[in-house]
Amino acid sequence: MENRWTAAQDYDQYAARLQKRNAAILANAIPNGPVYGHALDAGCGTGFATAALLEARPVRAVTAVDVSREMLSRAERNLLRFQDHEISYVNQSITNLPESHSYDLIISNAALHWTYPDIGGAINHLAGLLRPCGYIAFTTAGRSAASEEFDEKISNAIVSVGGTIDRHPFRQRRISTDEAIRFCEGAGLDVIEAFVIERTTSVAPDEYVAWAASSGRAWAELPDGEASLAAEILSYAEEFRVGHWSTLIVARSVHS
Numbered sequence: 001m002e003n004r005w006t007a008a009q010d011y012d013q014y015a016a017r018l019q020k021r022n023a024a025i026l027a028n029a030i031p032n033g034p035v036y037g038h039a040l041d042a043g044c045g046t047g048f049a050t051a052a053l054l055e056a057r058p059v060r061a062v063t064a065v066d067v068s069r070e071m072l073s074r075a076e077r078n079l080l081r082f083q084d085h086e087i088s089y090v091n092q093s094i095t096n097l098p099e100s101h102s103y104d105l106i107i108s109n110a111a112l113h114w115t116y117p118d119i120g121g122a123i124n125h126l127a128g129l130l131r132p133c134g135y136i137a138f139t140t141a142g143r144s145a146a147s148e149e150f151d152e153k154i155s156n157a158i159v160s161v162g163g164t165i166d167r168h169p170f171r172q173r174r175i176s177t178d179e180a181i182r183f184c185e186g187a188g189l190d191v192i193e194a195f196v197i198e199r200t201t202s203v204a205p206d207e208y209v210a211w212a213a214s215s216g217r218a219w220a221e222l223p224d225g226e227a228s229l230a231a232e233i234l235s236y237a238e239e240f241r242v243g244h245w246s247t248l249i250v251a252r253s254v255h256s
Contacts, residue, residue, distance in 0.1 A: 036104045
């Protein structure tokens with residue numbers, strides 16, 4: 001899993017609004033009732049999903065894992081208010097977690113799409129870390145007709161300012177609910193929730209570019225930098241209608 005995240009402060013500034021919202025929806029979609037002894041936050045970022053989980057569900061201990069040391073450091077500061085909980089921090093790729101560890105619950109908010117081109121393999125690996133009847137809940141970049149139209153608009157803007165679409169454009173990292181269900185079932189999981197979270201909002205073009213860059217999109221190849229892309233988008237309108245789509249899955253291990 002590649003490491004595209006170094007600016008944790010920028011991520012908190014620009015991505016917080018969307019990721020906190022998704023994390024809250026994710027946490028509240030997890031079955032309530034049992035006390036989860038040990039949870040894993042796979043790709044914890046700056047801690048939004050762990051915070052939402054601890055606020056919404058009874059959990060004794062959390063292992064927060066991220067490939068970025070800076071993100072982990074930020075998460076540790078953001079989660080100081082949960083001192084009554086046992087939270088450990090691990091700097092590692094979520095696709096390389098040791099199978100000797102097992103969890104009652106695994107959450108992952110906006111991280112699995114960065115395991116492309118083997119998102120299914122990443123889901124299979126995480127499923128193997130679940131204890132019998134354990135739950136996994138995740139959001140990842142969602143695919144729909146609306147997301148395809150939006151991605152095409154961004155791709156055209158990048159080309160217009162002299163950039164190139166890289167070998168793995170972000171749109172290829174998206175998965176639909178049907179694709180996510182297929183991956184989960186192939187990993188021995190029983191899907192109990194599957195839907196797309198959609199949000200649209202109007203923002204200034206430079207704010208969109210800054211948000212997308214802080215979320216891991218690499219646009220350094222643009223001849224005149226990110227500002228040129230913002231200027232190109234600005235030529236469409238003073239405010240840019242931004243869409244954000246996430247596929248949400250809650251599933252249970254069926255292995256005994």
